[in-house]
Amino acid sequence: MDDTVIRIVDLHKSFNGQRVLDGINLDVKRGKITVIIGKSGGGKSVLMKHLIGLLKPDSGEIWIDGTEITKLNDRELNQVRMRFGMLFQEAALFDSMNVFENVAFPLREHTRLEKKEIKRTVEDRLKAVGLLAFTEKMPSELSGGMKKRVGLARALALDPDIILFDEPTSALDPVISLTIEDLIKETQTRFQKTYVVISHDIAGMFRIADTVAMLYDGKIVASGTPYEIKRNGQEAIKEFLRATKIPGLAGGEP
């Protein structure tokens, strides 16, 4: 089987004349964690929304396992979407449902599993994110970090091939961020799925990424292992790494 699960080819997108994506080219490897790093407002979320068909590009192609998705109709796109799970920036849990119902929702809607089987799967996923004791809680009763963990459990519910993470550690304190990063790594190791993460949190993402792609000025300016990115000499990358003020992350400086 081909190693590349997502291939983005020369993707362009503008909003009201403002260029956001200006020729994105990127390959995402199967069964790995690919992190797309870039500054806030740089088009990372826009890129992610293209991957799942929430936005249509002005030009360019997106291939998911050999299927070009930018020209698919809604029904065909839904077939592709069944292979995806997504953790949204604010988790996007359904307010009217408790934790258990949120995670069970995709299973109830897309499978004919018995109640007992659904319960078993939901509990398995909630156990994987460490929230088995919170099944009856409503989203409004959860902290930001807990919501993201439930969101991850929901994204994992249907056992999708690819999981997208939109800023998984934004608006979280450093300790909770660390927990979420570990959880991403742990669940990926356990389920062996393809994870695509977008984030501006360089330090945290470098810990968990197999591949890092740097989005700058609407383009992917570099792609490689965290080590390769740290050693990359491009000024745009050095500037971004220096901004973290973390020793050792400033483009190869000690």
Added chain:
Amino acid sequence: MSEGLVGTLVKPIIYAASEFGRVWFMLMEVTYWTFRRPFKPGYLFKQMEFIGVRSLGIVIITGGFTGMVLALQTYYGFRRFSSEGLVGVTVALSMTRELGPVLTALMVTGRAGSAMAAELGSMRITEQIDALTVMALSPVKYLVVPRVLASFFMVPVLTVIADFIGIIGGYFVGVKLLGINEGLFINKIVKYVDLEDIYNGLVKAAVFGLILSLVSCYKGFHTKGGAEGVGRATTEAVVVSSVTILISDYVLTSLMF
């Protein structure tokens, strides 16, 4: 000068026409998803309870006091021509043909329409609607169809209740407080109010239910701009629904009666 004037006059018309087109498109989507499996009666019943049962109190109060004040006003008017006996039938015809459907729809717009716009609006800005799409589920089927169908069915039911309570209110004021002859009051109603008056009122109510839910869901569904956007969507939902109900009331009345 003329360009500015034309712009000022034409732009709102173009905007209104494009909004109407989008609401119409949503109606087409709702119709399509209404007849597509799997059916979700649970969501529909939940909305029927919210729109119908929980609006009962406000509809009873509105219907009751409207019937009462109508009896009072018509009594003082008709007394000048010694026609107090016509108070009952005037109240009954006004309630069934006009005030029952319109006031019920306006009350449901204020209570349930605003809630629909606010709920869908906050679901939009917190990406819950996108989450449904990403799960390969239709947000229109799960969120809009139950609200529109519930409104379409429940506004006529509430209208029947408003009509009945309004006539009872008119009876109470006319007969018990103002001393109109009870037999005269009831006989005139029985003689002059046709079933057609009630049916046509209920058809209007169903159309109003459709309008208020479609407009409110549309405004909520396409909310932009955070909490401020939700507030704006809610206000626009109530204003546009109410004005559209009043305009369509004239059109329907001129066509039906």
